[in-house]
Amino acid sequence: MRIIGIITEFNPFHYGHKYFIETIRQQYHPDGIVGVMSGSFVQRGEPAICNKWARTHMALTSGVDLIIELPFAFAVRSAYPFALGAIRLLASTGVVTHLAFGSESGQLEELQTITRLLSEENPVFKRTLRQALDEGHSFPAARAAAVKASLPEVPQHIDHLLSGPNNILALEYLRVLHEEKMDIIPLTIPRIGAGYKEEDTGSCYPSATAIRSAIRRKYPLDELAALLPAESMHILYQEMKAGRAPISSDQLEQIILYKLRTASISELQQIHEVSEGLEHRIKETAMQVGTLEELRQGIKSKRYSMSRIDRILLYALFTFTNELAADFDQAGPLYHHLLGFSSSGQKVLQQMHNKSTIPIFNRGSDLKYYWHNGEPMLRDMLGLDLAASNVYTLLYPQASQRKAYSDFTTSPLRYNTNSV
């Protein structure tokens, strides 16, 4: 059996994703594709444009066989813990044999050369890295400088290799596979289309950022239709019609400012990634500003990227502490929350039931059971996912849709592949 794992956000599922899935199918003929997907909030520290079941539905209609939620504790994290959590979750299914990921490079060999360097951290690398960090450079910039200084033969496109957002994640995936000595085989698919942060919607493969921005600016539906595969568009439209989408960070403005203004400094100090006096900077800025955008700009500095700040604001909202993060990183994901599966995914699921090393939540009531009866650390991890959903649903445009407990009341989507 060849089961290919992928690590995704599908925010929303677009033509680039569709191409990625189709390429996997054509090149590798897998017996199944298992996706690990962010839930209510995504890696860049914002709420997803529509909820996790709608995004799962999009993925199932486009050839993914089974979707598992990547817990908030790993989904809303910087590249390395995100990669570590996601790959461990795939590995703990017991059935995933390969990991496929996109990269700007598309060349596994050159990515692996750099990975080994990063893993071994040779003396030149270490020294250059420390120097660059001391000079106040961000970690990615410092690392790029250190790689350049350490390689005997620097590829011409090294800057591109170390700065492409997909390459950066790809390097982390390879690092995790290497360091954790996993027997999952990496496969990389060259990315096509616009860079993921580019705003241009004119490309054949517009970026997810451009698409979200168009959706939030309420593009006419026929123009949106050109940006998304028909199935995605249909599902998104249903969500919008029902008053559950689109969702954006701006809607968190008042809650975030309330939370930061009323939190004590010692409470903020314990929040994950808050260090070096950042708690004071966050608190003081929250006291002075009236909008989320002013807050983000006020906290930003050379050392803290915007995504990192956005994530920290979410950590504060959900009281995700350094202590919890350390425990979770040690333990890895503690459950499989199934979001949906196709009829072929059902066969994968049957195998998972035999081989998974952690519990599988097959239905909403399983989450409720574990929330009440699970081990303390599982409850902490699950509690974050539940809180994330319960705050996410508050953001629904239609008030009657804002019920909490969606995780308890929603069972995995079942998608009949044969009926299409």
Add this chain to the structure above:
Amino acid sequence: MRIIGIITEFNPFHYGHKYFIETIRQQYHPDGIVGVMSGSFVQRGEPAICNKWARTHMALTSGVDLIIELPFAFAVRSAYPFALGAIRLLASTGVVTHLAFGSESGQLEELQTITRLLSEENPVFKRTLRQALDEGHSFPAARAAAVKASLPEVPQHIDHLLSGPNNILALEYLRVLHEEKMDIIPLTIPRIGAGYKEEDTGSCYPSATAIRSAIRRKYPLDELAALLPAESMHILYQEMKAGRAPISSDQLEQIILYKLRTASISELQQIHEVSEGLEHRIKETAMQVGTLEELRQGIKSKRYSMSRIDRILLYALFTFTNELAADFDQAGPLYHHLLGFSSSGQKVLQQMHNKSTIPIFNRGSDLKYYWHNGEPMLRDMLGLDLAASNVYTLLYPQASQRKAYSDFTTSPLRYNTNSV
């Protein structure tokens, strides 16, 4: 010296208040009128229509000489602790000789008869009260039944006497003066105009509720002008133009739902006035609803009046616990936060500086000093006021006005009586 104390909210300052102040001046010729006033949030558990300095300004232009903030810990409370906190605050000035209050009755004698009964709690009273409570009646209803059962001669208008909202507060004021053996002399002024909750704006003296509702529904300015004294109208208009008013509970909807959905049951259990399993009812309702109005309706029951629920929601927002409430009720107000004074109020203030039994905050920097250096209980009490202001300013319609720390940056208003 005859210094008359009054207990107020001025939300906003209207013709009824103006009449009240003028009557005090005409009937009692005081050397000064000192007002204790709610701050950012008022007794019925909602944010004031405009901020405390604007309301102070209104009062000073209409003949009040000095305004002191009633701390949140007493302002947002049921009738008895509200009355106790307010009267203790007046007493601790060391200069207030009289307490004037409005009542529907206007007859001090009959109010005092009932007060003595409530204070002594004779056996018939106690038994009837307990029975009525056991039958599930609210406290005010049970008390009315008990009073009727205990009085040898029941005044014909007893129901009116025990249900008029001003009478109810008046009875609490008299009870506090009696029980605390204070040598402040009570004076009652008959109330005129619409009942304070009536929505009719047609009366010569429309109620504050009707006025707030008209302001929030954005009545044309010329129609609003008929509802408020010219000075109040002018000040309110300036606040609206600056983007600091009007403020309403609805704006707290998302924050309250966020707070309740993410709070643990044990956290809710510790919130003041949450007992008898109410924490579960609050939590479950917050999980099911999408609006503040649904939340209030969902929590309401025969035992819990709407105002009480509104107050409890604010307690949850500011983590005002039973433990804090018990400490504060024991200690009484611990500081005088001056909000403003007139030139004649300045003479009262000079006396207060000699006679006050608690510190007087003369300027914003005094609050900052005590917030950092005060005794723990003072800091807890002041912390609630600061948090209330810092969340209140978040509700300002104009984003650039939403700065926190207004208490640190705003010194008392000085109003020159002679210049008018």
